[in-house]
Amino acid sequence: MPMARGASWTVACVEAGITASKAAVYRWRKAFERSGIEGLVDRRVLNGRAGVSLEIRTLARAAWRQCPNGKSGSVYAVLKEKCAAAGVVVPSYGWLTDFIRYEIPADEKIVRDDGMVEWRRQAAPRHTVERADVANELWQCDDTPLDIWLRAPNRDGSWEVVQPFATAIIDVHSRACMAVGVWTRTPNAWSVALTLRKAILPKASRFAPFRGVPQRFAMDNGKNYRSEAVSRTLALLNIVAEYCALRSPNQKPEVERLLRTMQENLLPRFPGYKKAHTISREAAAKQVLSLLTIEQLRAEIDRWVEQYNDTHHEGISKSLDFTPRQLWEHTVVPREVEPDLLNRLLLQSDTRVVTSKGVKLTLRGGEPAEFWSPALVEKFGLTVLLLFNPEDLASVLVADAATGLPICEAYRMGIDGARYGQHDIVQAQQGRAAQLAGVADRLHAYHEEAERGDRLSPERTKELRAFLEEEHRLDAEELLTALPPHSPRLALTAGLTTGDTLAHVRSADPSTAPAPNDDEGGDDDVESKPRTAPRPRPAKRSVSAPPAQEVGEEADMLARLIRLQSGR
Structure with missing residues (x-):
């Protein structure tokens, strides 16, 4: 015993x-x-x-x-x-x-x-199954209303009490919170797409390395997850979509637990927490100025997410002191995507024409807004594609409407803390005008330089001129033998210039010479002398004498060459 x-x-x-x-x-x-x-x-x-x-x-x-x-x-x-x-x-x-x-x-x-x-x-039995072996293999996504009241501005400057919603994405293997999106309206397909974009892209903080594209994406069976936009985006990114059964939160327990932890550990710190003395909307409206805004809550949640990812998680190991960030860094399988492609897929888009004040966009409440960047000055009149987050319109991405290539990021004008003002637009336009004037001057100088560069060298010009003059002299001698004895002769002496020679060539052309009795004197002119027989042609050439038309063409060609060489 x-x-x-x-x-x-x-x-x-x-x-x-x-x-x-x-x-x-x-x-x-x-x-x-x-x-x-x-x-x-x-x-x-x-x-x-x-x-x-x-x-x-x-x-x-x-x-x-x-x-x-x-x-x-x-x-x-x-x-x-x-x-x-x-x-x-x-x-x-x-x-x-x-x-x-x-x-x-x-x-x-x-x-x-x-x-x-x-x-x-x-009470259904829970079976703990390791559904992912490495980080970024399986992500889970879910949304929920937050147990807190916020204040949102009206168009008349007053404040109203609103109910926020959150969309969260978690990596199943490492339990790392990839992203949390907060909205002031019921989550839809765009809220899912924007949260997915935030999870995929690198984070602003150097202490948050979480990024990349997952292999599988588990989510609810609601219409916002079943939408065509989300399905098309997942397909283009080669992400396998996994839809949970209806009313089966136990099929994605990791993200459910994440949202519950955030509700219980973070929200009770702030005013407007619903479960503190059961605060109703009417009671929150009486203390609306003490409530947080949507921007303040987003900043607080981002800070809490960083702390959550650096805290030991029992879902990883109860004995080893691992944090989600450490496990993610040790087991991640890198799979990146181009930010431009992601923006085209996960941001709302619309086309606009660039004006002198940038691009205009109408906000959700019907209020017009103008966005401007120095890079838009040279795109005046061009049709561009705007990519924007409807929940954050502090800036928009501008791309070429035809090619989709990014141009710049334009920032909203006329708000508190705006990056650009009206004086920036005036300075940019003046600089653009000066730049265009300088471009015109440089183009004119370039054309002159190119024209000078296309001219022949002086040595080559002399050789070509001597060759053409010799050819012209021989042709002129042949032409003289064919003229009547009393007609004017071509003078090719050293004292005559090339222009004088051309004049004599043209005067020797029978087709261009004036006919008898056609001058201003009429019939009163002296009778022309009788023509004698033409002299025999010299036998120095075997070819026939060129006709007068060919002589005139060569003379014109020589005249053009002389004008080209002289720059006239």
Whole structure:
């Protein structure tokens, strides 16, 4: 026996297979020391008052199930009828209340009182299964209304009380919170898309390395998750969509627990917490100036997320002191995406024409807003594509409408803390005008330089000029032999310029020479002398003499060459 080895009573009972509480074990020990083996005998059996039989217990359980949401009194009335019909003794009312309290399991009470749906939510068996082996393998997403009141500005400058909502994304393997989006309206497809964009892109803080594209994305079965925009985005990013069954939060317990932790640990710190003395909307409206704005709550949640990711999480390991950030960094599988593609997929878009004051966009309440950047000055009149977050219109992304290539980020004008003002627009426009004037001057100088560069060198020009003059002299000599003896001769002497030579060539052309009696003198002119026979052509060339038209063309070509060389 274990007692013979000097083991304790507790160890001895465990080794003997006795399942009892520590108090019962010590009570049995004292009874054995006081009365021996007889002290361990149930005295109710010795006195003829044995425990309630199994038949009565079965009747009591049946009576309890027959009275859904019934109190102990109604159950006891049904039990008495059943015991009378079965011919057994009716137990006491106190026994029935103890039986209901201690012997009926809690999950059976939930099924009887609230139904199977509530039983699945509260009492269904939970099986811990490691559904992801590395970080960024499986993300879970869910949204919930936050238990806090916020204040939002109206167009007339007053404040109104609003109900915020949150959309959260968590990495299942590392339990790292990838992103939390906060909105002042019911979550829709765009809130899911914007939160996914925030989770994928690198974070502003260097202490938050969480980014990348997951392999799978688990989410609810609501219409905001089933929308075409979300489905198309996940497909283009090669993310497998996993939809949970209807009303089955246990299929994504990690993100459910994250939202509950944020509700219980963060929100009670701020004014307007709903569960603090059950603050209603009317009560919050009386202290509206003390409530947080949506921007302040977003900043507080971002700080809380950084602390959450650097705190030990029991869901990772109860023994090892791992934080979600450490486990994510050690097991992440990098899978990046181009920010431009992500912006095209996950931001709202609209086309606008660039004006002298930038681009205009109408806000949700119908208020017009202007966005400007220095890069838009040279895009005046161009149709551009605006990519923007409807919940944060402090700036918009501007891209080329035809190619989709990014141009700049334009910032909103006319608000407190605006990055640019009207004087920035004036300075940019003046600088653009000066730049265009300088470009015109540089283009003119470039054309002049190019024209000078295209001219021939002086040596080559001399060679070409001598060659053409020699060719022209030979052709002129051939032409002289074909002219009448009393017609003007071509003079190709050293004293004549090339222009004079061309003039003589043209005057020697019979097709261009004036006809007899066609000058201003008319018939009063002196009779022309009779023509003599032409001289024989010299035999220095075997080719025939060029016609007068070809001589004129060569003369024109030489004239153009001379004008080109002289720059006129």
